[in-house]
Amino acid sequence: MAQQFGATSTTDDVLSGIDLTGKRILVTGVSAGLGVETARALAAHGAAVIGTVRDVEKGQHATAGIPGITLLQMDLASLASVRAAADKLVAEGKPLDLIIANAGVMACPKSFTADGFEMQFGTNHLGHFVFVNSIASLLQAGGRLVNLASSGHRFSDVNLDDPNFEQTEYTPFGAYGRSKTANILFAVEFDRRHKARGVRAVAVHPGGIQTELGRHLGDDVLAGLVAQLNENNRAAGLPPFQWKTIPQGAATSVWAGVRASADEVGGLYCEDCHVAEPENNDQAMRGVRAYALDPDNARALWAKSEAMVGERF
Template structure:
């Protein structure tokens, strides 16, 4: 029914989400704002997180009933404070959409010393979602925003922080997004027995604030990779509008059958096939991003890194 051109309103058409509670991270711009808007427009109660609440309030001023909470995914202290408050309140969620993140930042460290992209995009959500897992209803879903950028790199379980590896922004981004897919794989395995499923999604190419950390050098490196793909015969990358880019998250969260998307990687409102074409663009998912044993190993490493067992 749906494809790359489908929008958030297309996939939610005819759905009454009254009574549904959905948590969305990163509602201060772009896909997070559109995701929250579409959910609220169909009757859902949306709880949105943002590092900068003032910015989020301005960006979401037209969304009725939106509840905002402060969350900095680059700070374990902030994550623990936010999750402690949510757990104390005890309200359950039908869907959690891990949407926030950064893209192709220069080498930096989070408050806790993690490489910025791995720490924010992956470890921050790993900790946040796991700490509120008991608040997700049976029959609920977790949607992790990944990216076709996972094709840039597999995770490095021996050197997740680039202590020994030369740093490249697009490689670090790829690692963080591969890790995000593996997180969905293992979370789904651990929770499907109680009726909670997890999936990873690729929104597609879209112009948002997500790329605000890109330098001229990282932008040039990305353009060169795209040109190399084009010469090798890769499909042309078509940019999406923000409503089109946010559609797959909502499709996977509320429309697609749970058994279809659980533990899988989705794009263009469908489940992606495994593709080992040597392209950084194009459709499909690399096999390493769905490897269940690698997902288990990454989970164990992540627990050691954040100092918590889930």
């Protein structure tokens, strides 16, 4: 029987006994939190890790203890920066076995990327959409894309009629929800487009972890969120919300990218080191909402994203 992992599993648990020597793995956002831990764990098992960072000096400090990591400067909030980073990788021409699209922002005040996109949709989705598609040819057969999404996708479906909140009232978590739903839908459509050549894609929810991602949340907002989660859990007969450690939070990324079989996770959404069940209750933190896995929604998002960035993939 395959080894079972769950919410308390760590990266080291998931990677126990796995040798990644000879594998080239790219992780976005390795200057803090889950990105650093993901890169550390993969490198510790022999992988050659390329990590993208917005701030190279910060990234060098954060990854100083990771042997052999290569840093690549990239700001997901600037398509010029994204394309420059992708061009560098394509010019090198070295194949990749795994891309973990880890970087992101959460619940920030209304703001816009260098290209005029709403910051969370532009950074979390469109930046990765252009970057991953630009280097997709480097993913060899057997390769995989892991998109870090979130249970926050339950806050909102994508809004393809008003992605920049020009007519819709902006709320930080509503925008976050849109971007995280987009991360899942991108994995769904990327998987459909590439599985015939042996490349698969999956989206994951890392869990609730206290990292720099929550920099825009004050203590009172955070406390209110936890109280609401606990109220929802009580109503659903579930145990109280528990924070994960960073190694526990990064575990689902490496499980979905390395340990799980491609057919087990391809085109799906995972949490706590397993494939998530469908869940239609928007108050429930666990599970995946139907709109996030809808293939028609995924194709429509792809087309809208191409139109927004002015590039066909």
